[in-house]
Amino acid sequence: MPLSEWEQLFDLSDRHGFVIASDECYSEIYFGQQPPLGSLEAAQRLGRHDFRRLISFTSLSKRSNVPGLRSGFVAGDAQLIKPFLLYRTYHGSAMSPTVQRASVAAWSDEAHVQANRSLYKRKFEQVTPLLAQVLDVALPDAGFYLWAAVPGGDDIDFALQLLAQYNVTVLPGSLLARTAHGANPGAGRIRMALVAGVEECLEAAHRIHQFTKEYRSS
Numbered sequence: 001m002p003l004s005e006w007e008q009l010f011d012l013s014d015r016h017g018f019v020i021a022s023d024e025c026y027s028e029i030y031f032g033q034q035p036p037l038g039s040l041e042a043a044q045r046l047g048r049h050d051f052r053r054l055i056s057f058t059s060l061s062k063r064s065n066v067p068g069l070r071s072g073f074v075a076g077d078a079q080l081i082k083p084f085l086l087y088r089t090y091h092g093s094a095m096s097p098t099v100q101r102a103s104v105a106a107w108s109d110e111a112h113v114q115a116n117r118s119l120y121k122r123k124f125e126q127v128t129p130l131l132a133q134v135l136d137v138a139l140p141d142a143g144f145y146l147w148a149a150v151p152g153g154d155d156i157d158f159a160l161q162l163l164a165q166y167n168v169t170v171l172p173g174s175l176l177a178r179t180a181h182g183a184n185p186g187a188g189r190i191r192m193a194l195v196a197g198v199e200e201c202l203e204a205a206h207r208i209h210q211f212t213k214e215y216r217s218s
Contacts, residue, residue: 006042013053019080022056025072028063028113030142031121040075051077055084063113064106071095071103120144123194127205134212146192147173151216153188161215166207
């Protein structure tokens with residue numbers, strides 16, 4: 001989100017009083033020269049130094065590829081952090097010393113994050129042009145997902161047939177959203193996660209490419 005959109009969101013929060021909970025665990029997987037603008041940075045640029053009604057969440061899971069570690073942090077409005085800490089005290093659990101030490105090592109090192117970002121870039125560079133030959137898909141600004149429009153618009157049928165015939169799993173977009181005002185924003189699209197190795201992602205892309213050509217003609 002550019003600064004102008006953050007400003008619009010903050011204005012809406014001021015007008016209606018809702019809290020902005022910003023999930024930023026993907027913030028370090030990007031493909032341009034500049035990292036995405038985070039919520040706290042945007043607030044500071046706009047003079048909102050108390051971060052009112054704003055709370056940011058992030059974790060090691062994406063930047064370091066360790067989702068099982070369950071290590072992260074939350075920052076933002078002190079008036080929101082206070083009840084969150086109370087909730088966490090009663091409903092959370094402390095990390096083991098081993099996980100804490102691993103977390104310190106991961107948070108303190110940037111070289112593996114840069115290597116991880118470069119690896120994702122390689123995957124996208126090889127997979128995206130191949131899939132773009134048969135699907136409406138383009139390189140995202142950040143994250144490790146490709147979103148593609150499917151022929152005919154039935155994302156669930158497309159995903160089921162792809163799994164049954166080519167043993168490739170993708171996620172129907174309509175299952176990630178709810179219908180509101182007569183429309184489902186994820187309908188007609190599939191989400192592909194490029195989290196496997198380069199060779200495996202490329203093999204999956206070839207299978208999707210072949211399947212899509214057959215699906216169009218069926």
